[in-house]
Each structure stands twice: as structure tokens, then as C-alpha cells.
Amino acid sequence: MALQLCTCLEFLESDPALKAPTDRATKLHYVKHGAIQPKPADCFKRSDDGRCFRSDWYLRFPWLEYSISKQAAFCFHCRLFALENGIPCSGGQVDTAFISSGFNNWKKALEKGRGLRKQADSQSHAFAEKAYRNFMQATPVDSQHRPVIYLKREIEKSVVGRNSSKSPDAAAHI
Ligand SMILES: [Zn+2]
Numbered sequence: 001m002a003l004q005l006c007t008c009l010e011f012l013e014s015d016p017a018l019k020a021p022t023d024r025a026t027k028l029h030y031v032k033h034g035a036i037q038p039k040p041a042d043c044f045k046r047s048d049d050g051r052c053f054r055s056d057w058y059l060r061f062p063w064l065e066y067s068i069s070k071q072a073a074f075c076f077h078c079r080l081f082a083l084e085n086g087i088p089c090s091g092g093q094v095d096t097a098f099i100s101s102g103f104n105n106w107k108k109a110l111e112k113g114r115g116l117r118k119q120a121d122s123q124s125h126a127f128a129e130k131a132y133r134n135f136m137q138a139t140p141v142d143s144q145h146r147p148v149i150y151l152k153r154e155i156e157k158s159v160v161g162r163n164s165s166k167s168p169d170a171a172a173h174i
């Protein structure tokens with residue numbers, strides 16, 4: 001979980017309503033940016049019943065994302081990891097509202113067994129979370145480890161080099 005977050009500007013306009021990537025490198029870039037969570041209150045338009053999304057829901061549901069273009073909520077983990085080649089990893093059903101169509105029934109958002117709480121407790125969401133964790137663990141934190149290994153090899157090489165160049169000298173002194 002030691003992945004460093006990316007702060008490049010490519011994601012300033014990112015939108016969870018857009019199709020999620022399937023290739024590993026782009027997925028990793030998405031993961032490094034984390035869930036798309038716009039916070040200014042004017043992002044959230046009221047629906048006909050006067051309700052709207054609330055940014056404090058991000059605290060309770062860290063996977064929660066919001067699409068300004070669709071005025072709908074999505075799940076970061078399910079969007080990236082619930083499907084493999086279009087097939088649910090869980091083998092069961094996925095809630096496409098949180099993956100592709102967007103959830104916007106704000107009245108039901110926090111109701112028990114509905115909306116966000118249903119999403120949080122669903123089997124496909126649990127599978128997606130697991131796939132997300134596996135993805136993170138399988139990703140080497142190369143920026144932190146590779147230079148150290150590289151340096152160690154360089155030192156070993158120079159030590160070997162010094163020894164081999166020294167031995168004729170050493171022999172000459174005897
Ligand atoms: Zn980036």
C-alpha cells in the first residue's frame with residue numbers, strides 16, 4: 001500500500017462516467033490518483049425532489065466517486081476491478097449503476113440495504129476490493145527499491161574490480 005499518489009494534471013478533468021481502462025499500466029495510473037471525489041458544493045445539483053449528493057459521504061465510503069457530467073455516483077474499486085474482460089470477477093451479479101450508468105437515487109442513498117450501503121455490502125464490491133488490494137500488492141514500489149539494489153550491485157562490482165586490479169600489484173610487492 002506504499003504506492004505514491006500521482007499529482008499530474010492529466011486527471012484534473014477526470015470523470016468516473018468515462019470508460020475505465022483495462023490495461024495494467026493505465027489502471028495503475030488511475031489507482032495512483034485514487035477515487036475521483038470533487039468537493040465544491042456547486043458540483044452537486046439538486047434532483048427534482050430537492051436532494052443532492054453530499055461530499056461528506058466520501059468520508060464514510062472512501063471508494064465513492066462523483067461524476068459532475070452525469071450528476072451521479074460511482075464506485076472506484078468496482079469501476080476498475082469488478083469486471084475482467086466484461087465478466088464479473090465475483091462470478092455473480094455486479095451493480096452496473098456504480099460501474100457504468102451511475103447512481104443518483106439520493107433519497108435511497110443511505111437507506112439500509114439500498115444505495116451506497118447496499119453497494120458497500122455487496123459480494124461483487126467485496127471481490128473488487130480484494131482485486132484492488134491484490135493489484136496493489138503485485139505492484140512493485142520500484143521507485144523506492146530499485147535504486148538501492150542498483151547501488152548495491154554497483155558497489156559489489158567496484159569492489160570486485162578493485163580486488164582483481166589489486167592482485168597483480170599485491171603479487172608484485174611480494
Ligand atoms: Zn498522474
Ligand SMILES: [Zn+2]
Nearest residue numbers: 075077078125
Ligand atoms: Zn463497489
